[in-house]
Amino acid sequence: MPILAPGVRRRTTARGAVVATAVLLGGMLPGAQATAGDHEIDAHLVYTCDFASGEQQVQVGVTATVPDSARAGERITPTDVVTEVTLPDAVVKELAGAGAVTLGADTRLTTRVGQQGHRTETEWLGTTGTAVPVPASGPLTLRSAGEVPFVRPLAAGDLTFDALGLAGVLTPRKADGTAVEPAATAAGGTAVEPAATELACTPEADQPTGLGKVRITGEEAGITPEPTWPGDTGSGKAEARPKDLAAPEVGARKEPSAAAEAAPPCVGDPNDGLNMVAYVTGYADVTKLRSATKFPLACAQITQGETRPDFSQPGFLHMYQDSAVVLDYQGKPQLPPASGTFLTFGFMPTTAVMEMTQIPPKTGGDGLLVPNIKSDIAIDLSNNSSKNITVITMDFMLRLRDVEVNGVPMDVGDSCRTSKPFRLTLEGRMTMTPEGVIDGYTLVSGGVLTGSVTIPPFSGCGTAGEDLDSLFTASISGESGYVKQTQGAPCATVSADPTYCTPEGQPVNVPVAER
Known part of the structure; x- marks a missing residue:
């Protein structure tokens, strides 16, 4: 159900494979153009x-x-x-x-x-x-x-x-x-x-x-x-x-989109050379309910790690990068609340506000967040083609509130949430042909990421001795749900490049959720 990080599908024709390779290598550095x-x-x-x-x-x-x-x-x-x-x-x-x-x-x-x-x-x-x-x-x-x-x-x-x-x-x-x-x-x-x-x-x-x-x-x-x-x-x-x-x-000429006008604040730290900020949005399916929930635009605070070249595989250059992302909504590590409507047991219309709160990565001994983004660009040196895979993992808790069943409010209390954290894994891929055609997702350009998530049982639902845990567990929990998230091109706050950053240091690119 969650959402996370990054993606806007873009297809770029480079002016030669060598140039495209330079784009990929340079793009893994914060603020590099x-x-x-x-x-x-x-x-x-x-x-x-x-x-x-x-x-x-x-x-x-x-x-x-x-x-x-x-x-x-x-x-x-x-x-x-x-x-x-x-x-x-x-x-x-x-x-x-x-x-x-x-x-x-x-x-x-x-x-x-x-x-x-x-x-x-x-x-x-x-x-x-x-x-x-x-x-x-x-x-x-x-x-x-x-x-x-x-x-x-x-x-x-x-x-x-x-x-x-x-x-x-x-x-x-x-x-x-x-x-x-x-x-x-x-x-x-x-x-x-x-x-x-x-x-x-x-x-x-x-x-x-x-x-x-x-x-x-x-x-x-x-x-x-x-x-x-x-x-x-x-x-x-x-x-x-x-x-x-x-x-x-x-x-x-481009007029401001409704999405851009509705975008929440998303400002990074201009004194942090590793910081980037990006907007994210998308859909998450709940298989049992046969429905999809759209999550509003959220802000992702990204800390880029160092780029590590690896020539150990003959004929290939691998560029590895480990980074970290934490969601930011009004200073909290969560997505903006999202309202979802579904049919409980296949016939009862139910609406609820869902709050997805991220459990941020821990801080390592170096003072940096433990990476939850793994990127690998594999460049075929024989023809300058390449493939990139980025895997993002995030741990969440899901809380339900403001529940209505068939239009009638249902008091589920203040602690109706999943009984334990659950993990969302998203994957984005990019390819570059020998002719220099780049297609797909990278952390520094944005794009579409897909994945799946399994929701744990619920606990703490209900008031005055009424236990509603089993109702939501039976309706929502279990069975992997498909997730499709879109990340806009990030703003490297230390450079504040006007192509990617507003004068206030927010991302220029505001993505639209894709089904």
Whole structure:
């Protein structure tokens, strides 16, 4: 019934088996990022923006990571995308004079994607997350980051990125956190409105606006445009394709998902170089009840162990890593409470709130948690293919409360729980072909894990001399139940990489439970 750790299925096409191997080896280190075959975009532009006090020039910096090359038909997603907007002294004084103590920003950079004379546009969205302090005077730089849509070139030839218009919203706030209200009128009767300012900026003429390019190889023949763009972003909307069918495809911009908005706090220790945090969710089946319980998003605190290379098997390199995971819900080692509905004895509708509390691993003599995550990447040195298996074991106690049978509350007391701890074992697998195609789960990328669990008998159920242990034991205990858990890509808190971490140090990736 439990849930645990990690998984979002992802399939990545590497730009060569050697690069993919570097990804695997680098990815086992906390905060490590594979950069082989990639290059950095680092552009500095001047924009003119409209403010309440009139037009002002602002400095805009754009950084991102893109591959050196890719093949026609392959999706390309820029990563580590950051837009820096530096407000001039006049605007900063205006904000400070209106009582602004902090300033947040949401930005939208329109980017033109071109290839062989064909062009389309996409949007790079970013947010500052945590508001930044507003000085009394001087320039102020706002750093916004976020995920951006994919681009899919349909032919060979350089794929170029150019900056177009910049838009967004500036949100100033007072010391108490409330929004800065527009000032009534200034001396002379001129309205001054520094609050919640809409940004509308255009790049200055006569300056290069190119951001970067990617070399695209391969043949145009045989590449069929996808039916929607993108259709698989989770928005549920199939948007019309650009009129220029030869232009590169781009994915629709990503709106915050309901799952992301409902995600609980999940913050790690930025001073711990081994700490990662990840969101997890999933389903657990109770075989007897012929039902599945969905567990809400939970936070997993992961402590990575050291990576140990092993060449003892001829022709293979094994990379072993032992890590530890402890769930974190409101400071307790447990999953968020989950409500389940099932048919007791096959006909009686019963609902209950289930609390899954983890028994954390013990602390070893080195002061670290005893590992409950075992990872092994086996790399075939003859062809650069590899297989990875990760096994996670967790011990739980299950408590039932707020029970209703056929709509009638049943008092089961405060101690209705399994009579002893039980173990959940989950397994995730990853494969990499000699061509560099990676598919499956790793601890540092997330994915799907599956396993099974057997629930022990119950004890302590019932009040006033009424023993309900046998009822729940007969209905729930025994018979292994299937468990499928999904882990999002973790945030290595020591690095706080904006690709994987929010400005608050929480995971960017919020997984959705899979059946």
